[in-house]
Amino acid sequence: xxxxxxxxxxxxxxxxxxxxxxxxxxxxxxxxxxxxxxxxxxxxxxxxxxxxxxxxxxxxxxxxxxxxxxxxxxxxxxxxxxxxxxxxxxxxxxxxxxxxxxxxxxxxxxxxxxxxxxxxxxxxxxxxxxxxxxxxxxxxx
Amino acid sequence: xxxxxxxxxxxxxxxxxxxxxxxxxxxxxxxxxxxxxxxxxxxxxxxxxxxxxxxxxxxxxxxxxxxxxxxxxxxxxxxxxxxxxxxxxxxxxxxxxxxxxxxxxxxxxxxxxxxxxxxxxxxxxxxxxxxxxxxxxxxxxxxxxxxxxxxxxxxxxxxxxxxxxxxxxxxxxxxxxxxxxxxxxxxxxxxxxxxxxxxxxxxxxxxxxxxxxxxxxxxxxxxxxxxxxxxxxxxxxxxxxxxxxxxxxxxxxxxxxxxxxxxxxxxxxxxxxxxxxxxxxxxxxxxxxxxxxxxxxxxxxxxxxxxxxxxxxxxxxxxxxxxxxxxxxxxxxxxxxxxxxxxxxxxxxxxxxxxxxxxxxxxxxxxxxxxxxxxxxxxxxxxxxxxxxxxxxxxxxxxxxxxxxxxxxxxxxxxxxxxxxxxxxxxxxxxxxxxxxx
Numbered sequence: 001x002x003x004x005x006x007x008x009x010x011x012x013x014x015x016x017x018x019x020x021x022x023x024x025x026x027x028x029x030x031x032x033x034x035x036x037x038x039x040x041x042x043x044x045x046x047x048x049x050x051x052x053x054x055x056x057x058x059x060x061x062x063x064x065x066x067x068x069x070x071x072x073x074x075x076x077x078x079x080x081x082x083x084x085x086x087x088x089x090x091x092x093x094x095x096x097x098x099x100x101x102x103x104x105x106x107x108x109x110x111x112x113x114x115x116x117x118x119x120x121x122x123x124x125x126x127x128x129x130x131x132x133x134x135x136x137x138x139x140x141x
Numbered sequence: 142x143x144x145x146x147x148x149x150x151x152x153x154x155x156x157x158x159x160x161x162x163x164x165x166x167x168x169x170x171x172x173x174x175x176x177x178x179x180x181x182x183x184x185x186x187x188x189x190x191x192x193x194x195x196x197x198x199x200x201x202x203x204x205x206x207x208x209x210x211x212x213x214x215x216x217x218x219x220x221x222x223x224x225x226x227x228x229x230x231x232x233x234x235x236x237x238x239x240x241x242x243x244x245x246x247x248x249x250x251x252x253x254x255x256x257x258x259x260x261x262x263x264x265x266x267x268x269x270x271x272x273x274x275x276x277x278x279x280x281x282x283x284x285x286x287x288x289x290x291x292x293x294x295x296x297x298x299x300x301x302x303x304x305x306x307x308x309x310x311x312x313x314x315x316x317x318x319x320x321x322x323x324x325x326x327x328x329x330x331x332x333x334x335x336x337x338x339x340x341x342x343x344x345x346x347x348x349x350x351x352x353x354x355x356x357x358x359x360x361x362x363x364x365x366x367x368x369x370x371x372x373x374x375x376x377x378x379x380x381x382x383x384x385x386x387x388x389x390x391x392x393x394x395x396x397x398x399x400x401x402x403x404x405x406x407x408x409x410x411x412x413x414x415x416x417x418x419x420x421x422x423x424x425x426x427x428x429x430x431x432x433x434x435x436x437x438x439x440x441x442x443x444x445x446x447x448x449x450x451x452x453x454x455x456x457x458x459x460x461x462x463x464x465x466x467x468x469x470x471x472x473x474x475x476x477x478x479x480x481x482x483x484x485x486x487x488x489x490x491x492x493x494x495x496x497x498x499x500x501x502x503x504x505x506x507x508x509x510x511x512x513x514x515x516x517x518x519x520x521x522x523x524x525x526x527x528x529x530x531x532x533x534x535x536x537x538x539x540x541x542x543x544x545x546x547x548x549x550x551x552x553x554x555x556x557x558x559x560x561x562x563x564x565x566x567x568x569x570x571x572x573x574x575x576x577x578x579x
């Protein structure tokens with residue numbers, strides 16, 4: 001139930017972000033959601049996109065240092081408190097959320113997160129009747 | 142004809158006892174000193190030191206001779222240290238001269254023959270035979286690693302491919318198409334070649350016939366060598382050369398890989414304290430000083446190489462009693478002095494290469510930030526990662542281990558693979574941007 005996310009190591013230098021975006025544009029890859037986490041010297045640019053495996057190959061060809069990681073996407077009601085409910089469920093089960101970001105799609109909230117234990121996280125998602133989004137479903141949004 | 146099954150290319154010289162080596166050295170030293178009297182520069186030096194060729198009666202008398210330096214070569218540029226007429230010379234190699242006059246080294250035909258013999262002896266020593274295919278991926282032209290290995294590999298009798306440096310895709314095609322079994326290159330280029338192989342889906346173990354690498358011309362750590370051996374799946378032997386002596390060939394590792402044999406039928410090896418110029422005991426680090434014993438065009442007496450090393454021994458399970466020296470610690474003029482601490486780039490490399498998370502390319506930058514001098518070590522990550530904590534932990538651990546080694550804390554910057562400049566000749570490892578206060 002996990003989906004593929006691109007993780008790109010970028011230095012804080014002008015031109016590095018453009019190199020990534022241009023390569024994706026050339027390959028006709030569509031970005032669905034993205035976020036940059038940064039330190040003083042470098043950042044990690046995380047991208048959910050169409051055809052992630054092909055995107056990864058194209059970026060490598062363009063000389064971009066890219067890794068694929070497995071993340072969950074769950075769909076929640078776009079109402080106050082729903083994200084808190086979701087995170088609480090993981091927290092109670094002792095699962096660490098390494099990072100999380102979110103976006104809106106047709107009035108649904110989508111939470112993207114990575115955990116330290118994907119098997120256990122999947123169990124919690126099922127037990128709590130959370131709506132995890134598959135890669136196919138995400139692509140057709 | 143040389144016996145293919147013999148481990149020695151020149152058995153009569155390689156297997157001499159210590160006594161025989163020293164007797165031969167004395168005879169050749171006396172001849173060399175007499176030959177130097179053909180040259181005005183040396184006649185003046187001898188007069189200043191109050192010596193004549195007759196004063197060389199034992200091998201220890203080499204210490205009566207004056208040292209020569211790179212500055213002497215510059216001062217006498219271009220032909221002032223020739224001991225034969227120019228018409229007897231057939232080759233000239235010159236250094237780049239980025240720091241003053243370039244230096245010129247002249248060769249007679251016999252000098253070239255002896256040079257080729259030393260290189261052939263080295264390559265034979267590590268198991269290469271006339272059936273092998275030798276690809277020389279080293280710069281040609283004035284850089285002696287090109288022609289030096291070319292003539293040496295031909296002398297041994299190998300099919301020799303003068304591929305020169307760079308154009309990695311073509312190099313890989315040659316390796317596959319020609320069945321290359323041995324490559325000579327600078328160590329940083331071997332790692333570059335491996336990266337390109339990986340990108341092209343070429344596995345050196347599966348897709349090539351490689352069995353030996355000769356690496357040299359750049360100081361490199363034992364850790365770097367092991368990394369190269371792991372990548373390519375073959376033994377990598379350390380080669381020492383310097384254009385002043387001839388070029389590559391002067392010293393080379395035997396299959397024991399326990400120090401480089403320096404050929405004492407060709408050179409007298411001394412290790413001296415760079416400050417006092419007095420000999421240091423075996424095992425202690427000092428400056429390598431070489432005296433040529435077989436050169437006609439430009440013999441050099443007690444040449445201060447600026448390379449730092451130490452004596453490991455004078456015998457070896459391989460049957461050669463030629464002196465074994467440790468890998469070069471770097472050159473005394475490569476030494477960085479930062480906030481009063483002496484640091485060699487090789488110390489930094491040694492630490493970086495111990496981290497499997499890091500690739501082989503790195504760059505040390507010295508800069509002045511307000512009043513303080515700082516060192517920044519940029520190093521490429523082997524694999525991109527999604528885990529920030531891992532990166533920060535890695536940075537911290539590198540900083541800690543570097544501090545243990547060099548006694549001050551550098552700024553460590555992890556960079557993506559392929560970000561740092563790649564050179565196809567000798568790698569540039571240190572950039573000094575410090576302000577100099579007078």
